[in-house]
Amino acid sequence: MRRDIFQAIADPTRRAIIILIALHAMTPNAIAENFNTTRQAVSKHLRILTECELVKQEQKGREIYYSLEIDKMKEIDKWIEQFRKIWETRFDQLDQVLSTIKKQKK
Amino acid sequence: MRRDIFQAIADPTRRAIIILIALHAMTPNAIAENFNTTRQAVSKHLRILTECELVKQEQKGREIYYSLEIDKMKEIDKWIEQFRKIWETRFDQLDQVLSTIKKQKK
DNA sequence: TATATGCGCAACTTATCGGTTTCGCAATTT
DNA sequence: AAATTGCGAAACCGATAAGTTGCGCATATA
Numbered sequence: 212m213r214r215d216i217f218q219a220i221a222d223p224t225r226r227a228i229i230i231l232i233a234l235h236a237m238t239p240n241a242i243a244e245n246f247n248t249t250r251q252a253v254s255k256h257l258r259i260l261t262e263c264e265l266v267k268q269e270q271k272g273r274e275i276y277y278s279l280e281i282d283k284m285k286e287i288d289k290w291i292e293q294f295r296k297i298w299e300t301r302f303d304q305l306d307q308v309l310s311t312i313k314k315q316k317k
Numbered sequence: 318m319r320r321d322i323f324q325a326i327a328d329p330t331r332r333a334i335i336i337l338i339a340l341h342a343m344t345p346n347a348i349a350e351n352f353n354t355t356r357q358a359v360s361k362h363l364r365i366l367t368e369c370e371l372v373k374q375e376q377k378g379r380e381i382y383y384s385l386e387i388d389k390m391k392e393i394d395k396w397i398e399q400f401r402k403i404w405e406t407r408f409d410q411l412d413q414v415l416s417t418i419k420k421q422k423k
Numbered sequence: 424t425a426t427a428t429g430c431g432c433a434a435c436t437t438a439t440c441g442g443t444t445t446c447g448c449a450a451t452t453t
Numbered sequence: 454a455a456a457t458t459g460c461g462a463a464a465c466c467g468a469t470a471a472g473t474t475g476c477g478c479a480t481a482t483a
Contacts, residue, residue, distance in 0.1 A: 221326075
């Protein structure tokens with residue numbers, strides 16, 4: 212199963228889980244309480260997130276705490292980067308147009 | 318069909334199409350030439366991308382030119398934003414730790 | 424006017440997804 | 454030691470996805 216990070220964030224429940232564990236590590240049961248799904252469903256999502264290294268786990272007794280591997284999120288940021296460049300240059304162009312209009316008015 | 322932008326970019330072919338048409342508008346056939354799929358498959362992807370307003374079309378005779386609606390990409394950027402805040406504060410914290418160590422060495 | 428080209432749409436097929444149920448294992452609690 | 458709790462893994466199911474094939478409609482070319 213070759214899953215990548217873009218597929219991982221495609222599911223809305225998975226995105227919600229990511230946000231939920233971004234700051235504090237949580238157990239599958241605790242996560243499941245926040246949605247109306249079963250622990251097993253959450254567990255499956257966590258497995259997918261773990262597979263693409265978006266999430267790390269830490270065992271404490273019989274509980275497993277899941278937390279976000281935030282550095283992995285930078286991969287998405289990196290992909291968006293190329294488009295950010297485009298919309299920033301377009302903004303610059305608009306800026307130039309506006310300042311040209313301003314000059315003409317004077 | 319409740320498709321959102323995150324599902325749109327989940328497919329690798331779709332991501333490639335997005336990059337392809339980011340700068341120049343292209344026809345479905347021209348896009349299809351860049352992959353080994355049929356025009357129909359590309360057409361289906363374009364329909365999905367159009368559905369979630371990531372792509373706009375312009376008819377010229379019997380040809381239809383597709384181009385990226387770059388502003389829509391900002392929605393992803395907006396979602397990443399919250400994580401960027403986290404990794405930036407963590408970097409600041411690391412920075413503080415490092416400067417503390419530096420002081421101690423003196 | 425006949426033929427070719429570019430395209431979207433719909434039907435169909437196979438693969439995959441998200442969720443549920445059931446199970447077994449290990450760590451607790453009684 | 455027995456019952457409970459937290460968990461992952463596997464089997465299963467309905468829904469949806471991605472791709473193919475075939476069609477019809479325009480526009481362009483002969």
